[in-house]
Amino acid sequence: MQKPPVNSLNLDLLVALRDTLVKLEKEKCKGMILTSESPSVFSAGLDIMEMYRPDHNRARKFWTTLQDTWIKLYSSPYPTVAAINGHSPAGGCLLALSCEYRVMVGPKFTIGLNETQLGIVAPFWFQDCMRNAIGERQAELALTLGKMFSVDEALKVGLIDEIAKDKADAISKAEDFLDEQSGLPALARSTVKVAFREATLNRLLKNREADTKMFLDFISMPKVQQALEMYMQTLKKK
């Protein structure tokens, strides 16, 4: 990802990510490493400006493109690794969680689904991804708190798989993971992957319109708009 300053996921970046994932699948990609050009941020998550005082049609397109991107990434037949070389809150954490393996550069960055702290709610499929990685108990604790994990904490709870000392080390560890996968029969590998992920995928696939409506209704609430405005001001003041 290369959208300075913080790879916030706006409509344009989501379209680019989705189209890339579609292309990779078509071209029978052997493996993908998702990382960031920024030296300190993997992705700041959803672009708050897409949710603040939104145009209804654009907000719908934004949300359905996010759903498309997630579905493509989560169900990709080829192996995927997140080389998390910076902070990774909320939607950034979702992208990392949707890969098969996570290597994160330590020690100073943080990762987690922090939505509760912003006065918004992580959608059920964000929650499912966290639950699938760290289990029901730890996911409930983390999501109710909107907890951002340090790299050490993330490793301990199973949110990431390995710690790297810098980006080059993260890429090298990600390549090791991909090398290990490359010797396997591709169809067997991808069938097992999709079998593990099917229930989570189907939950969104069967409820896409309801999920979109929930998002649009939620961001139309004055209280939510107020919370987003205050949060943007805090970020700008910083």
Ligand SMILES: CCCCC/C=C\C/C=C\C/C=C/C(=O)SCCNC(=O)CCNC(=O)[C@H](O)C(C)(C)COP(=O)(O)OP(=O)(O)OC[C@H]1O[C@@H](n2cnc3c(N)ncnc32)[C@H](O)[C@@H]1OP(=O)(O)O
């Ligand atoms: C029951 C109903 C359920 C229905 C669900 C409905 C609604 C919920 C929907 C979705 C869930 C939401 C998911 C999200 O992803 S929300 C976004 C969450 N992201 C964050 O909280 C991160 C905020 N950013 C930071 O913490 C920091 O910026 C950083 C990533 C740690 C980087 O810090 P750094 O010091 O390097 O940079 P700055 O803070 O100075 O930021 C630079 C610049 O970028 C702007 N910016 C940062 N993050 C965002 C963002 N997410 N969106 C838009 N803009 C962002 C920041 O304001 C600065 O701008 P400036 O103009 O001042 O340069």
